Amino acid sequence: MNVTECIKSRRSIRKYKPDAIDHSIIDSIVSTASYSPSWKNTQITRYIAIEDSSILSTIAEQFVPDFNAKIIRQAPMLIAVTYVKGRSGFERDGSFSTKKEDRWQMFDAGIASMSFCLAAEEQGLGTVIMGVFDEDGITGLLQIPEDRELAALIAIGYPDISPQAPKRKTVDVLLQYKSKTAPQAARHQI
């Protein structure tokens, strides 16, 4: 599978087979995701792989809306994507490096999450990133330390469905060129 195939074939999977995932596979996915770019190579992203059914049930029952509970109830594993605070986007003295202030932290965690999902896809595993959850509730339940923050949840498992890709916007909409001389790019210019 080449990179383009991997990017295009990855879908958000919301229904899984009950089969457990070998830790060696999760280890290799995290190892691959560790090659993601990050702010000054700070590598702030940390993963908690939850397979304890009582923790999964508590999250499903108490800390996510129904549409995400349905996914988590039948996923063999849930990844809590966290990051170490105060490094990405920060100077050594603790001041912000840019106008985006601390938002580079979520940027880095997002890149790492995508790498994680693509590496999972290559292993035949389905994933779905979830952004709607009770952050304080899950932070308390998982005892995420003070110096870290929860960025997202990723359900992972062997897919039991193979959904079509939701419609994508066209390149015309997504891309603008700003160039002096390339006439073929003129229709994208503003």
Ligand SMILES: Cc1cc2nc3c(=O)[nH]c(=O)nc-3n(C[C@H](O)[C@H](O)[C@H](O)COP(=O)(O)O)c2cc1C
């Ligand atoms: C930051 C982020 C948050 C998301 N949150 C949820 C969520 O809470 N629940 C869910 O079912 N899907 C969630 N998704 C998945 C998107 O709905 C999905 O990526 C989008 O519909 C495109 O489908 P595809 O991933 O199959 O290409 C989220 C995706 C991202 C990137």
